[in-house]
Amino acid sequence: MKKLYFLFVALWAVSCQQTAEKKSRSEEQGLSCAEAGMYTSRSQIYYKPQKGDKDTARMVLVKGGTFIMGSVNFPDAQPLREVEVSSFYMDEHEVTNAQFQKFVEETNYVTVAERPLNPKDFPGADPDLLHAGSAVFVGSQETKDLSNPYSWWKYVLGANWRHPEGPGSDIRERENHPVVHIAYEDAEAYAKWAGKRLPTEAEWEYAAKANCNQHEIYYWGDEITPQGKWMANIYQGEFPKHNTGEDGYKGTAPVKSYAPNPFGLYDMVGNVWEWCSDFYLPYYSKEDRKDPKGPDHSHDPLEPGLIKRVQRGGSFLCYDQYCERYKAGARGKAEVNSPTNHVGFRCVKDLP
Numbered sequence: 001m002k003k004l005y006f007l008f009v010a011l012w013a014v015s016c017q018q019t020a021e022k023k024s025r026s027e028e029q030g031l032s033c034a035e036a037g038m039y040t041s042r043s044q045i046y047y048k049p050q051k052g053d054k055d056t057a058r059m060v061l062v063k064g065g066t067f068i069m070g071s072v073n074f075p076d077a078q079p080l081r082e083v084e085v086s087s088f089y090m091d092e093h094e095v096t097n098a099q100f101q102k103f104v105e106e107t108n109y110v111t112v113a114e115r116p117l118n119p120k121d122f123p124g125a126d127p128d129l130l131h132a133g134s135a136v137f138v139g140s141q142e143t144k145d146l147s148n149p150y151s152w153w154k155y156v157l158g159a160n161w162r163h164p165e166g167p168g169s170d171i172r173e174r175e176n177h178p179v180v181h182i183a184y185e186d187a188e189a190y191a192k193w194a195g196k197r198l199p200t201e202a203e204w205e206y207a208a209k210a211n212c213n214q215h216e217i218y219y220w221g222d223e224i225t226p227q228g229k230w231m232a233n234i235y236q237g238e239f240p241k242h243n244t245g246e247d248g249y250k251g252t253a254p255v256k257s258y259a260p261n262p263f264g265l266y267d268m269v270g271n272v273w274e275w276c277s278d279f280y281l282p283y284y285s286k287e288d289r290k291d292p293k294g295p296d297h298s299h300d301p302l303e304p305g306l307i308k309r310v311q312r313g314g315s316f317l318c319y320d321q322y323c324e325r326y327k328a329g330a331r332g333k334a335e336v337n338s339p340t341n342h343v344g345f346r347c348v349k350d351l352p
Contacts, residue, residue, distance in 0.1 A: 033212040033262065034220040034231060044264035047089040047349060054106070055194035057099060059089040059349060060264045062207050068214070069205055069284070071329025076282040084290045085206045090199065091346040093255035093266040094178035094274065095190065097171040100161060103190050112183035113160040113339045133157040134181045135340040136165055137317060139240045146322055152240035153340075164252075164341050176254040178272045178344040184309050184336035187275045187345040196347035201278040202292045203348060204312045205329065208269070210262040219261065219269055219328045232258055232270030234326055235319035243316075251316060252342075269326050270318060272344035273311040273334070280308040280333040306335045315342035 047059035064087040070080040103109060113134035122130055136159050140152040156166035161181045163169050171177070191197050199207070208219050216222050220231050230247035237244040248257065256266045278294025282301060285292070298308045311334050314326025325332050334343065 032221050032226060033210075033216065034226040034229075034259070046092075053195060054103075055099060055196065055347075057095075058092040060092050061087065062090050062203070062263055062265075063087050065206070065211065067206050067209055067211070069202060069329070071327070072215070073217075073327065074325070074330045077284070077329045077331050079284060079286060081284060081286060082289060083202050083206070083292060085202055086291050087351055088199075088203060089349040089351070090203070090207050090263075090265060091196075091348070092260075092264065094272060094344050094346045095187075096176055096255055097161070097179050098175040100179040100182075100190060101171075101175075103193050107189075107193060109186075109189055109193075111161055111181065111186045111339070112337055113181045114162075129155070129157075131157045132160070133166075134159040135338070137240070137341060139242075141241050143240055146239070159341065160339075174252070174254075177252045178255060178267070180252065180272055180341045180344050181339040182275070182344050183339045184275055184334075186339070190345075191347045194347060196349045198275055198277040198345065199348040200291070200293055201276045201310045201312065201331070204274065204276050207263055207265055208261065208313070209328065210265070212262050213328050217327055230258070232267070232314075232326065233316045234270040234314065235317050235321075239317075239319060239322040249316065253316070268313055270314050271316055272313075272342050273315045273332050274313050275343070275345040276310040276312055278310045280310050280331075300333060303335075308333045309336055311343065317342050 045061040047061065049056045064085050066082055066084045068080055069083040071077040072080065114132050116132050117130045119125070119127065119130055133156050135153050136156045138152060138154045143151045145151075158167040159165065159181060161179050162171060164171065164174075164180055187198055210219070213219050218224060218231070220226065225231070233247055233249050233253040235243050236246040243250045253271055255271075258267065260266050261268055279296070279298035281295050281299055285295065294310070298306075300306060300308050311332035314323065314330075314332070317323065318326040324330065
């Protein structure tokens with residue numbers, strides 16, 4: 001893969017991106033989706049760490065069931081289909097800098113963003129750009145055309161998970177923030193080390209909908225700020241010129257900064273995009289309704305030459321003005337070797 005090319009050509013894609021007749025648990029209790037998490041999370045069943053576990057972060061038992069996967073609001077989240085998902089454990093929150101640092105210290109792992117670029121892979125390229133780095137959101141006061149993401153992204157030499165904004169930045173006092181600048185293989189390597197795996201797209205959406213969302217706009221309901229309360233770390237203001245930080249944060253937020261969903265899971269919306277194991281296709285298969293693993297190849301008509309995996313949940317850069325894909329059922333996508341400062345992940349684990 002030609003990392004430098006992919007980092008730029010895939011930025012646009014990275015930036016944007018239960019049955020109806022049954023009553024949900026929250027409806028039966030007279031609660032909104034937004035309120036349900038405050039109560040149901042107290043009685044969650046958690047994974048009990050075993051001897052030898054390398055990652056002891058809390059994992060929530062997501063009890064299996066059937067749900068309607070997809071959204072009528074996004075063409076690539078169709079057709080809607082009924083999917084059955086088996087029970088699994090899911091990380092309570094996104095993998096943090098502290099967790100990832102432990103992994104690196106034990107394995108000496110080097111992320112994609114930290115690896116030097118081979119000049120032979122980039123004939124004719126400016127040698128000054130052929131150094132390890134990653135894409136960083138820098139904003140832009142000059143942007144007039146929202147179809148041109150290159151005005152608010154910059155390839156920053158030396159940017160990686162240790163230095164989220166590039167040299168001169170670090171993760172001190174951000175140990176509890178989600179790790180960023182994570183390419184797909186980085187997330188997969190961590191999951192393998194931890195004795196876990198990345199979630200399938202179906203598992204992720206089932207966990208996010210939490211037996212609560214049916215056709216509502218957001219995972220928590222139809223109001224973006226129920227009772228005036230922000231439910232996730234997303235963008236406010238005029239994108240990409242100024243994030244007001246009305247929700248409390250202009251960049252990543254510490255994990256668990258917002259209320260959990262009804263399954264007791266935090267930050268399923270906003271903060272950072274989360275990698276899923278599925279290859280990306282611009283539609284759902286009508287087949288494979290039981291624990292679907294996704295297609296065996298990727299294809300994005302907008303960039304047919306790139307290998308892409310699904311990302312879910314949106315990030316701190318999502319809002320209706322530019323990127324709506326933090327909304328219920330929406331999908332993100334990214335080239336597998338394109339880390340940025342708003343992409344991370346969480347893991348899942350099969351039941352014994």
